[in-house]
Amino acid sequence: MSGRHVLIIGIAPNAVDFSDPDLPPGADADTIAAGLHEAQRLFAEQGDACDLCLLDLKGPPEAPIAAQLASRPYDCIVIGGIRIPKANLELFEAVVNAVHRHAPVVPIAFNTAPANSVEAAGRWMGQGRVTPGG
Template sequence: MKAVLAIGIDPRFADLSAMPHLTTELIQSYLDAQIAALRERGYDPLSCLIDLGDTAEEVVTRALKTKRFDCIVIGAGLRKPDGLFLLFEKIINLVHRHAPDASICFNTQPADTVEAVQRWI
């Protein structure tokens, strides 16, 4: 079974001002559905939701140390906002350091994580 780590901003910390059609609850439901869909397709997914920097590196490092991952998907909510560029950079380097053999992929929205993973494993 291929292990997948899904790293993203916890919806409680997301800046939804640029996406007024989304709510914290809706984003969380998309994330939960994507984890369930990965599981249904035979993957072993782990969701790793982070804050905007206070504990993000610690949380990601802890998750990366739980097992060997075949693929790590990094959410659009962490990559796209310009204000999170340095956090995104730190997370990429943690992934590189702790999971050098894992494929890295990116979703474009909370509802296309499965497709991102399937591109790489």
Template sequence: MSEPRVLVLGLDPFRVPGPWDPQPVADKIEAGMAQFEAAGVGARSCLVGLDGSDDIETVLTAALTERPWEVVVVGGGIRRAEGQLFEDVINLVRRHAPGAAIAFNETPDDTYRAAARRLNGA
């Protein structure tokens, strides 16, 4: 596997308050990440919880500053979350990964396709 070029930001389905079954979403996230491996593109995911167990800004900042990212994919859970989470995440990406393209997936299992639209040399 090559060095990570893509960072995928999303919600950990097991730490999103319910009642709901998070397993189907977790399975789709896993399938989406497997597509990066199959394509030989290094990727890493950073999933945060909405259950109060994370300092979301700290967790995302650590991931964004871990290395230079070519693409940052912002998942649908973040985009649809209540409040200003989406706005905060976009500003964190701008601040801490200014050289990265930003992509948005439609579903968790099309994350590779979203990144590939913005990935140089994919």
């Protein structure tokens, strides 16, 4: 495994509502940020690159996702930290649909924590690729 490029889409750690009871106990911005950095390190360790598209929740997710997907080809897109809190259902749908519109052939994977993003992407890596602009 090497030379592939992964995008992780999630909520910026400082924008997460940690009072949501659906979130794991003890979750905080530092833990999420550390997990994302660990995921990037693990991807690099196996020769793959990993970009982050972290949503600030100040507007619809379409524009930042479209911009990131237009910037380079991706072999897999991992969506994480959005589908678990029930309050994020509409955001989750918007993210999935934005990815589908702007990268229709790229496999989508879902993680359960930032650190298992490598495992999530590995399930789908190599089954599609999008080039910048579509």
